[in-house]
Amino acid sequence: SCWHSMRVAVVVLGDVGLSPRMQYHSRSLAEEGNQVDVIGFAGTPCWPTITNNKNISLHLIPTGKKQEPTRFWFIQKILKVIWQTVLLFRLLLWSIERPDYILIQVPPAIPILLVAHIVSWARWSRLVIDWHNYGWTILRVTKKEHYSVTIYRLWERIFGRGAHDYFCVSEAMQKDLYQNWGIRARVLYDRPPEEYRKATLEESHKLFLTNDFGRNSDKSDSAFTIQGSDGKVSYRQNRPILLISSTSWTPDEDFGVLVDAMAELDSKIEKLGKPFPQIRLVVTGRENALTIQYRKDIISRNLKHVTIYTAFLSYADYSTLLGSADLGLCLHQSSSSLDLPMKVVDMFGCQLPVCAINYTACVILNTNTHSDLDYQSW
Numbered sequence: 001s002c003w004h005s006m007r008v009a010v011v012v013l014g015d016v017g018l019s020p021r022m023q024y025h026s027r028s029l030a031e032e033g034n035q036v037d038v039i040g041f042a043g044t045p046c047w048p049t050i051t052n053n054k055n056i057s058l059h060l061i062p063t064g065k066k067q068e069p070t071r072f073w074f075i076q077k078i079l080k081v082i083w084q085t086v087l088l089f090r091l092l093l094w095s096i097e098r099p100d101y102i103l104i105q106v107p108p109a110i111p112i113l114l115v116a117h118i119v120s121w122a123r124w125s126r127l128v129i130d131w132h133n134y135g136w137t138i139l140r141v142t143k144k145e146h147y148s149v150t151i152y153r154l155w156e157r158i159f160g161r162g163a164h165d166y167f168c169v170s171e172a173m174q175k176d177l178y179q180n181w182g183i184r185a186r187v188l189y190d191r192p193p194e195e196y197r198k199a200t201l202e203e204s205h206k207l208f209l210t211n212d213f214g215r216n217s218d219k220s221d222s223a224f225t226i227q228g229s230d231g232k233v234s235y236r237q238n239r240p241i242l243l244i245s246s247t248s249w250t251p252d253e254d255f256g257v258l259v260d261a262m263a264e265l266d267s268k269i270e271k272l273g274k275p276f277p278q279i280r281l282v283v284t285g286r287e288n289a290l291t292i293q294y295r296k297d298i299i300s301r302n303l304k305h306v307t308i309y310t311a312f313l314s315y316a317d318y319s320t321l322l323g324s325a326d327l328g329l330c331l332h333q334s335s336s337s338l339d340l341p342m343k344v345v346d347m348f349g350c351q352l353p354v355c356a357i358n359y360t361a362c363v364i365l366n367t368n369t370h371s372d373l374d375y376q377s378w
Contacts, residue, residue: 007035009092009099009125013084013112016060017044018248018286020342021132021169021190022105030055037096039088044286047193047315059091074148085111092119103128106160107135110152113159126164131173131185137335157181173338190342192349195316199323199350201225201233207320213282213309223280224324240278244321244352245329246343247283249290253331255283257357259297262306269305279306281329282321286312322350330356 010026012019016038023046030036030053038050042060050056088111092102102125104116113129120127136153139146166185168174177183199207208214208222216223224239247253262281269276285291291310298308313321322328332341347354 005033006100007037007097008101008103009037009039009096011088011092011102011104011112011116012038012040013088013105013108014041015043015063016040016058017046019105020346021130022103023047023050024190024193025103025130026050026056027053035097037099039091039096045315049193057096059095061087061091077148081111085115088112088115089119092116093122098123099125101126101128101164103130105130105132106156107133107138109135109156109160113155117159117162120164127162128165128167129160129163130188131160131166131168131177131183133169133173133334133339134336141335170338170340173336176336176338190340190345192346196319196346196349197323197351199320201235203320204324205233207317207324211311211313211317213280213307213311238275238277240280241327242325243279243281243327243329244325244347245281245283245331246318246346247285247331249285249288253333255290255294255331256297258283258329258331259294259301259308262308263301263303266301266303266306276305281306281308282325283308283310284313284318284321285310319346319350322347322352325350325352328352328354330354333357 008029010022010029012022016022019040022038022040026036026038027047027049034055036056037059038046038056039059040061041063043063045051046058051058092099092115102116102120104112104127106113106129116127116129119125134153135156136149139152140149160181161183166177166183167188168177168185169188169190171187174185174187177185205222205225205227208224212219214222214224222236224236224242225233226236227233245258247255249255258281262279265279269279287310295310328344328347330341330344330347332343334340341356344354344356
C-alpha cells in the first residue's frame with residue numbers, strides 16, 4: 001500500500017532480461033497502478049508482461065562489445081565504472097521524472113550504491129536496496145584474497161547502509177546483514193510467475209519439433225512425442241529421459257561436476273548390458289567462453305547413452321521446457337551460502353522435481369515455495 005500511485009525507478013546494473021526478480025518487482029508495482037521506470041542494460045528481451053505494460057517505461061543501455069580481460073584488467077574495470085557512473089547519473093537525474101522511490105539490485109554494488117544514494121538525496125527520493133547476495137563474495141571466487149575483494153567488501157559495507165528500506169532473498173541473508181552490518185532487511189521470497197506451469201503435451205510436442213534436443217536423430221520428428229491422425233499428441237514408447245539444467249556459465253556453477261556425473265552415468269548404463277532409455281540433458285543459458293570450453297569437453301567424452309545439448313531459449317520456450325522435463329538439475333553454489341537459486345523456484349512452478357547442490361540457505365526451499373515437490377540436494 002505504501003507504493004500506491006507512486007513513481008518508482010527500478011535499476012538493474014546488468015541485463016534486465018536476465019534479472020527475473022527485478023522484472024517481478026516491476027510488474028507487481030505496475031499492476032498496483034504505479035508508474036515504473038526500468039533502467040538497465042539491453043540484451044535479453046524482457047518478458048511480454050514488462051514490454052507490453054503501459055505503466056512501465058524501459059530505459060535500456062546498449063551493452064556494446066565485451067572486452068576481453070588483459071593484464072591491465074583493473075584499469076579496464078575503473079574505466080567501466082566511470083562510464084557506468086556517467087550513464088546512471090544522466091538517466092536518474094535528467095532522463096526520467098523524479099521518482100518517489102529508487103529500487104536497486106545488489107550486487108553489483110559498484111558504482112550503483114553510491115550513485116543511488118546521491119540521486120535519492122538530490123531528488124528527494126527514497127532508496128530501497130534489494131540484496132540478492134554479496135558482490136565481494138562473488139569476486140572472491142575468481143580473485144581469492146586479491147585487494148579488490150577487500151575494496152568491494154568495504155564499499156558494500158559503507159554504501160549498503162543508509163537506505164529507506166531493504167529487501168533480501170533469504171532468512172539466512174537477513175540474519176547475516178543484521179549481525180555483521182546492522183542492516184534490517186525484510187525477506188521477500190521468490191515465487192514462480194503464473195506462466196510457469198506443467199506444459200501440455202501439445203505445447204511440448206511443438207517445442208520438441210523446433211529444437212535439436214527434442215527431435216529424432218534424423219530431425220524428422222519428435223523423439224519424445226507423436227501426433228496421431230486425429231491430431232492427438234501422446235508420448236512415444238521408450239522415449240528418452242529429459243533432464244534440464246539452467247546455468248549462467250559463471251565460476252560459481254561448476255558445470256564440470258555435471259559433465260563428470262553424466263560420463264559416470266553413461267558408463268554404468270553401458271555395463272548394464274540390457275536396454276535402458278536414452279538420456280537427453282539440455283543446458284540452457286547465454287553462451288560465453290566457458291560454454292565453448294565445456295562443449296569441447298563433452299565431445300571428447302564420446303558418450304553413448306547420454307546426449308548433452310546447450311540452448312539459449314526464449315522466455316516462453318524456457319518455461320515450456322521446464323514443464324516438459326522429467327528432472328531439473330541445479331549446480332548453483334552460492335558464493336556466500338546466503339542466496340537462493342531462482343531457477344529452482346521456476347522449476348517448482350512447472351511441477352518439476354529438482355536435484356541440487358546443497359548449501360546453508362537451500363534448506364528453506366521446500367518450506368517456502370508452496371510446492372509439494374521433492375527437492376533433493378547433495
